[in-house]
Amino acid sequence: MTRFECDYTQGAHPRILQRLLETNMDQTSGYGTDEYCERARDLIRRECEADAADVHFLVGGTQTNTTVIAALLRPHQGVLSADTGHIAGHETGAIEAAGHKVLTLPHQDGKITAEQVRRAYEAHENDGAKEHTVQPGMVYISQSTENGTVYTLSELEALSEACRECGLPLFVDGARLGYALAAEGGDVTLADLARLTDVFYIGGTKLGALMGEAVVILNEALKRDFRYLIKQRGGLLAKGRLLGVQFETFFEDGLYFEISRHAVSLAMKLRRGLEELGFGFLHDSPTNQQFPILPDDLLEGLKAKHSFTIWEKVDATHTAVRFCTSWGTTETEVDGLLGDLAALRHAAAGLNGSAV
Amino acid sequence: MTRFECDYTQGAHPRILQRLLETNMDQTSGYGTDEYCERARDLIRRECEADAADVHFLVGGTQTNTTVIAALLRPHQGVLSADTGHIAGHETGAIEAAGHKVLTLPHQDGKITAEQVRRAYEAHENDGAKEHTVQPGMVYISQSTENGTVYTLSELEALSEACRECGLPLFVDGARLGYALAAEGGDVTLADLARLTDVFYIGGTKLGALMGEAVVILNEALKRDFRYLIKQRGGLLAKGRLLGVQFETFFEDGLYFEISRHAVSLAMKLRRGLEELGFGFLHDSPTNQQFPILPDDLLEGLKAKHSFTIWEKVDATHTAVRFCTSWGTTETEVDGLLGDLAALRHAAAGLNGSAV
Amino acid sequence: MTRFECDYTQGAHPRILQRLLETNMDQTSGYGTDEYCERARDLIRRECEADAADVHFLVGGTQTNTTVIAALLRPHQGVLSADTGHIAGHETGAIEAAGHKVLTLPHQDGKITAEQVRRAYEAHENDGAKEHTVQPGMVYISQSTENGTVYTLSELEALSEACRECGLPLFVDGARLGYALAAEGGDVTLADLARLTDVFYIGGTKLGALMGEAVVILNEALKRDFRYLIKQRGGLLAKGRLLGVQFETFFEDGLYFEISRHAVSLAMKLRRGLEELGFGFLHDSPTNQQFPILPDDLLEGLKAKHSFTIWEKVDATHTAVRFCTSWGTTETEVDGLLGDLAALRHAAAGLNGSAV
């Protein structure tokens, strides 16, 4: 069985594991105060061209989203998000458990626009009974999005401008940030993110770390006391150096970008192969997640050899599924998947044909 | 510099790291649904002699305490704890952030008694205005405690009986459980814990895992939907198999107990050495944490060669400090610490003597 | 200026105020433990034909909704509600501040159906990643709804059956319950509510009390410790007897129903008058809230003599507004409103005509 269901089916990129092995017996202080973390922070600040940024390491995405959002909002405020946003649907109400409403906006290809943000802000400000409603207090977007799409630089600049005009901090969930940086046609860099947002994170878990997300804080007010918030939300890893070692390895000579390009490149190969087989797509994704629409009668056969995620029923006889590539995916695996799909389709056609 | 400040100054026990390396390229499903986790669960159930127990893996202690306590309590309830309890003082108000008051009882050697629990319960029940106060809803203890002490089997049985009579679930924070199981004079086993508590956890982070805590749930009501709670609190690790692999390694042939015995044995050697040097102790600890009282004029010299934790000022010229041993501590390091202390004391005596 | 913007523009029904005056100097115990509250509870149980019901008095609607919902749900659960539900849009995120997501369903005339509840429940149960999403834990409806509509007995019976099958407690927000009981064509009684729901409340504030809502709890599990929850949420009024006196007055000889019939009767007169003037309606409401669609060029003139609520823009030249009647509304006031509307329309027609 080859697994394509998500981008975290394997352990860590071998170079990361190797580095953990090499540094294992070093004795360091705890909770992210060690030299590995410090070097990783410096490397990240350099990549982001943001000397004044604060960088913190947390363990996972839900924890990071909750911590950042709880740190930014006052009790009566909510967070604007696409209705497809991870915080809106797939974190078991973590944001609400921290006391805040997720104020959803209808997505377009998994994204929201500057215009939507402005309208939401103005609708609230012009509401005669506004104190009876949740006040928009910040904006959350994902890059790449839950649909595999990416914000272009001009979209992000427009969003950033709208957020600043409305006084709404902009937070980018970068659980899959590497794949967005390497996206076919993508034009947003880490430095752009540092310039245009208040806070974002660089995902490690889904890009070849054992675990870990690096939060980059640009907003001065948010910097204050952020370590307390991490600790309170359970994200201050005792052996924090593990996160430092991994992010140091990611950024000391470009491994993060290399992993991202590898996965996106195989995803594009997969995409073209699927197109050649005549399959359509639910979302037009230039990143490592691909959402082809498959005839239902292929699914059973496919499951026997490959794992994938059922995304949604498209019509009576078709289903959109998700295939993910990652640092560990090989060209052979992609070829195998495409070959099996071709064979299954051929068999199905024959079967249907023979019924004539 | 040799580090004795805590039991998480190094990475993971080499056998654990080796096992992570061996399994790194295996493809598995995520979020703890993989076969490594399943085998680790079976091994833990076997050690606990508790076939019906639910076992879950979380990343760290604060997260685990918050998740368990939030899962057990209704909104108007609080958790009884020693005033020295980790949840009372060192988790940045994580329990309060989940909505619950920590109801502290004065500790004796870091412990609370069955009698204290009964009295607290009855005081509440007999309060004419009880609905104006927080209702005790559960009991939290640590084994070993924050002072390095351990509950004896008879103490734990008495506590368990009191809790059951009062209808209060009993939760044991086992961040350092291995050290308690290996304590000099300790007589509590994993099976005892499974028999006498509603839920406890087996600490990994402080016992040689990269990270990870294994929650063992005996209480039927608490079992229900516990994975939702883990996810909501940010504890459902995407690459959950990492936790499974580590706990499988801990329990497939006794490594967990071996690590614990090693650390406690070196702690006892350190303790006897300190006694021979004439130092007294703040707490009488049979586990891996030792709290000697040192003359203040030794501290600067000691800091140059060893790290340790300043615990509390004892009098005008003395300070209690904490030394921890762990899986990674060597006999040479303990000898080095004792040798340096002897030399520092000798030098100080000479200095003081020469003043005569 | 005559006020039609809501049903709480005046103080209390004179008989209620009179009764507060008569009992003012009586000395009673506090927090709802007095004899007035006890008698009011008995009267309510009698009206509900529910001897075993627990009855509690709280001060206002948001507080009551939050207290009931926080008492019913576990941390990972949310509350199913119409997207027009008061808790979804007009309580400043009070439910989220208590840790819970409001899971909205698209309304039909302000209502949700048994079928929607079943589908939401099943969609969750069949979700392979369900622990990553909020679990539906209860159902919230309003009677009458935010659109002025009412659930019929058969709709309520179907909802109740669906809730019981799915194990979801059913909670009815009765801030305007009296108006629903008196609705034109309404067929649901207090006894029906007690038979078909787990908990509901009988609104006082919007029906002629100074303030106050009476919560009727049928569900045994919810009864336990409910007073603690009221106190924690700030709803345990020190001079609780004030609430008891008001609800005693409401139910000792039918004042509650009399007030409701009075207001609905005037609302029906208003409705027919608006129809005769040729205005359409946004919602088809048989209760005390009426939502006519008015030409925008009438609004300024109308505002000079009557207050009302702007509800929503309907098209480029029309706006839906809300008029409410209450215990204090008089037939003269309704006639005055209709007369002014007729005159304004006439003037506008003339004005428009002269432009030709």
Next chain:
Amino acid sequence: MTRFECDYTQGAHPRILQRLLETNMDQTSGYGTDEYCERARDLIRRECEADAADVHFLVGGTQTNTTVIAALLRPHQGVLSADTGHIAGHETGAIEAAGHKVLTLPHQDGKITAEQVRRAYEAHENDGAKEHTVQPGMVYISQSTENGTVYTLSELEALSEACRECGLPLFVDGARLGYALAAEGGDVTLADLARLTDVFYIGGTKLGALMGEAVVILNEALKRDFRYLIKQRGGLLAKGRLLGVQFETFFEDGLYFEISRHAVSLAMKLRRGLEELGFGFLHDSPTNQQFPILPDDLLEGLKAKHSFTIWEKVDATHTAVRFCTSWGTTETEVDGLLGDLAALRHAAAGLNGSAV
């Protein structure tokens, strides 16, 4: 039976009720936006000599404390309070339910000192692991305190100075503020409170209102969006004018002070009478709460004729109780209480004497 158990055993002061009656049929806008509230705000600003203060009306004390504290603190902060503080012990964990720890300091006569605040602040700032602990974020005191005592002007000035130096907003719970203003020997005015604190409230419920507390906000940051917080916490009364009418009556010609002086004067009479009868006191209170220590053998007889609160057991044969006076207490009632106590003591003495 005469009730002395608390200061809210009766309805409202007759002048307040009369004013509610007179204004009952006026039609006003809701939620505190009416002219009665506006006038009451102006009167309060005038009394406080604080033109720039924001004034809001809430319903009760627990709600007010929770709303103010939730508005002031960030998630990782707690509130410093005497261990006797109402928020620490008698609000069913409302502050914790809003996410914040109450950081208790040992009281002296129900009060805390500037020195205690400074030490708590510095202890936190100097803690090497401070982000693992709750950060003090504000200071809460009660005036008068739960023990009936009052802060003197010099004590309050010192506290205020310490708070400002430490950057900790100072909040005064004035549920019984009138009694403190009228205290024998008290020297703190409303203008002093406005000058020395960030926010305080003027209690109505315990001083002759039906219900209601007036929050006076001096701190600019806290003013922002405070109405949202009130609404979210369930404190925005629909018929807000009821609170405005009551506070207008309190302050238009000094009724608030008159009520306070009346109750304190009778409390002093009671105190001197108890002293003459030879009873000692648990607390030395110059306000309307008195805490005499009574022989246990008098309690049963006393209960038959008067209600009071059992405060605490003092020794094997004595109990401290609480008697409260209020606007409604009469001299006759105080004389009756003293007379009954004298008679009971006499009877007990005879009984005990006959045993000789």
